[in-house]
Amino acid sequence: MKVLIAKPGLDGHDKGAKVICHTLRDAGIEVIYTGLHKSVEEIVSAAIQEDVDAIGLSMLSGAHLYYAEKIISGLKAKQAGDIIVFVGGVIPDRDMEKLRNLGVEGIFPGGSPLNATADFLHRKIGDK
Amino acid sequence: MGVAKYTRDEKDRITGVEYQSGIKVKPVYTPADLEACGFDYQRDLNDPGEYPFTRGIHPQGYRSRAWTMRQYSGFGTPEQTNERFKLLIANGQNGLNVAFDLPTQMGLDSDDQAAQGEVGRVGMAVDSLRDFELAFKDIALDKIGSGLTINAVASIMLAMYQAVAEKYGYRKEIISATPQNDILKEIVGRGAWLYPPRAGVKLIGDTIEYSVKELPRCNPVSICGYHLRESGATPAQEIAYAIQIANTYIDEVLQRGLEIDDFVGRFSFNINIYGNLWETVAKFRAAKKMWARTWLNATGPASRIKRCFSSGACLAAAVRV
Incomplete structure (x- = not known):
C-alpha cells in the first residue's frame, strides 16, 4: 500500500502531517509527504506519478472544502478517481457531511486516535 | 505521558515526580535544598x-x-473584523491582536490563484491600505495597542498601521503596536x-x-x-x-x-x-x-x-x- 500525505495551500503547520506519516510508516504503509504549500495540480500529479492508493490531506486552514473538491475532481479528470481521499486536521462538525458528499472517504478531526488512519486504510485497501 | 508521572512506594507515598519534559523533581523541598544548590x-x-x-x-x-487583554481576532473582510474589534473593546478588552488570513501572511493578493479557498479564513484579508483603514476605523489608537500577528510581511503591516493612525489623527509617537515579525x-x-x-x-x-528612531x-x-x-x-x-x-x-x-x-x-x-x-x-x-x-x-x-x-x-x- 502506498499513500501520499499532502499539505495543500498556504498553511505551514505540518507537525500533524509528519506525525501521521510516521504512524502510517510504522503500520507498514509506504508513505510519501509532499512538503508544504502544494497546489491542487502538484498534489494530483504527485499522486498519479507515484501511483498511490490514497491521498491524505492535512488541513488546518479552513480551506478543506475547497481543496477536497478541487483535488477529487482533479483526480477524476485524470482518470485517477479510484484513489481514496481522506482528510485530517481542524474539521468542524458541520462540514463532515459536506466532505463526505464531495467523495472524501475518511475524516480524522482533532482528537482522533493516532491509529485510526492506518486502521481506515487497511480496512479500505486491505493488505495490498 | 500526562503532565506529570508519579512513582509511589508500597505505602502509596510519592517517591518521585517526573514532569512532561523528563525533569525529575522531589515530592517535597525544604531550606536544605536551597542551601545545597547555593541559592x-x-x-x-x-x-x-x-x-x-x-x-x-x-x-x-x-x-x-x-495585564493587557487582547484576544486573537480577525476574519473575513476588514469591515467584519472592525465590527469584532469594537465588540471586544466594548466588552472590556484593552488591546487588540490582529489575525490575518494566510494569503496576507504570504504576501498574496486576495485574487491570486494561490489564495483561492483561503481568503478571509483564519484571519482578515489585507490587500491594500484601504483594508487597514476599514479595520481600524473608530478605534482609539492612542489608548488601544495592537499586536499584529504576522511575520514575513510584518514590516509592511507596521508601516500600514502607522499610516492609518496618522490618517486618523494619531501622532506616530503615541501609537503602540507589536508586530510578531519573527521570520x-x-x-x-x-x-x-x-x-x-x-x-x-x-x-x-x-x-x-x-521603530527605535520613529515609533517610540x-x-x-x-x-x-x-x-x-x-x-x-x-x-x-x-x-x-x-x-x-x-x-x-x-x-x-x-x-x-x-x-x-x-x-x-x-x-x-x-x-x-x-x-x-x-x-x-x-x-x-x-x-x-x-x-x-x-x-x-x-x-x-x-x-x-x-x-x-x-x-x-x-x-x-x-x-x-
Whole structure:
C-alpha cells in the first residue's frame, strides 16, 4: 500500500502531517509527504506519478472544502478517481457531511486516535 | 505521558515526580535544598521588578496593574473584523491582536490563484491600505495597542498601521503596536516564510531600527518560542532557540551602530504554556533570567519577557470518546 500525505495551500503547520506519516510508516504503509504549500495540480500529479492508493490531506486552514473538491475532481479528470481521499486536521462538525458528499472517504478531526488512519486504510485497501 | 508521572512506594507515598519534559523533581523541598544548590536570593530570584526579573518586570506583578487583554481576532473582510474589534473593546478588552488570513501572511493578493479557498479564513484579508483603514476605523489608537500577528510581511503591516493612525489623527509617537515579525521562527517552526534567512534577518533589523528612531511605543519584534514548542521542541529547546533567534536579530542591529540599550527593551517574547503548571512557571522564570543575564545589566532598561500564549494543542477540540 502506498499513500501520499499532502499539505495543500498556504498553511505551514505540518507537525500533524509528519506525525501521521510516521504512524502510517510504522503500520507498514509506504508513505510519501509532499512538503508544504502544494497546489491542487502538484498534489494530483504527485499522486498519479507515484501511483498511490490514497491521498491524505492535512488541513488546518479552513480551506478543506475547497481543496477536497478541487483535488477529487482533479483526480477524476485524470482518470485517477479510484484513489481514496481522506482528510485530517481542524474539521468542524458541520462540514463532515459536506466532505463526505464531495467523495472524501475518511475524516480524522482533532482528537482522533493516532491509529485510526492506518486502521481506515487497511480496512479500505486491505493488505495490498 | 500526562503532565506529570508519579512513582509511589508500597505505602502509596510519592517517591518521585517526573514532569512532561523528563525533569525529575522531589515530592517535597525544604531550606536544605536551597542551601545545597547555593541559592542566593538577590542573584537567583530577587523581588518582582528587580534584576534578573525572575518574577517579572512589574514591582507588584499584576496586582496593582492588570495585564493587557487582547484576544486573537480577525476574519473575513476588514469591515467584519472592525465590527469584532469594537465588540471586544466594548466588552472590556484593552488591546487588540490582529489575525490575518494566510494569503496576507504570504504576501498574496486576495485574487491570486494561490489564495483561492483561503481568503478571509483564519484571519482578515489585507490587500491594500484601504483594508487597514476599514479595520481600524473608530478605534482609539492612542489608548488601544495592537499586536499584529504576522511575520514575513510584518514590516509592511507596521508601516500600514502607522499610516492609518496618522490618517486618523494619531501622532506616530503615541501609537503602540507589536508586530510578531519573527521570520527565523517561521523558517524553523511555522512555515509562513517568504525570504531566505539572511534577507529575513535584514528586514527585521530594518523594522527594529525604524521603530527605535520613529515609533517610540512600538515593540518591533516578538520572539516566538511558542511555535518552536508547537512544532516539536522540548521546553528547554524552545527557550534555547528563542533566545538564539533573538541574539541573531540583536547582532544584526548592533552591526548598524545602535547601542544595545537603545533597543533591547523593545524585544517582546511569546512563550508556550503547555502541560504542567509548575514546569511552565519554572520555564518562564528560567527564560527571564537567561534573557536578563545575556543582555541586560542590573541598571539598564528592563527588557521584558512579557507575553504568553496557551498552546494550540491545549486549544484543540476536546477528544471525542
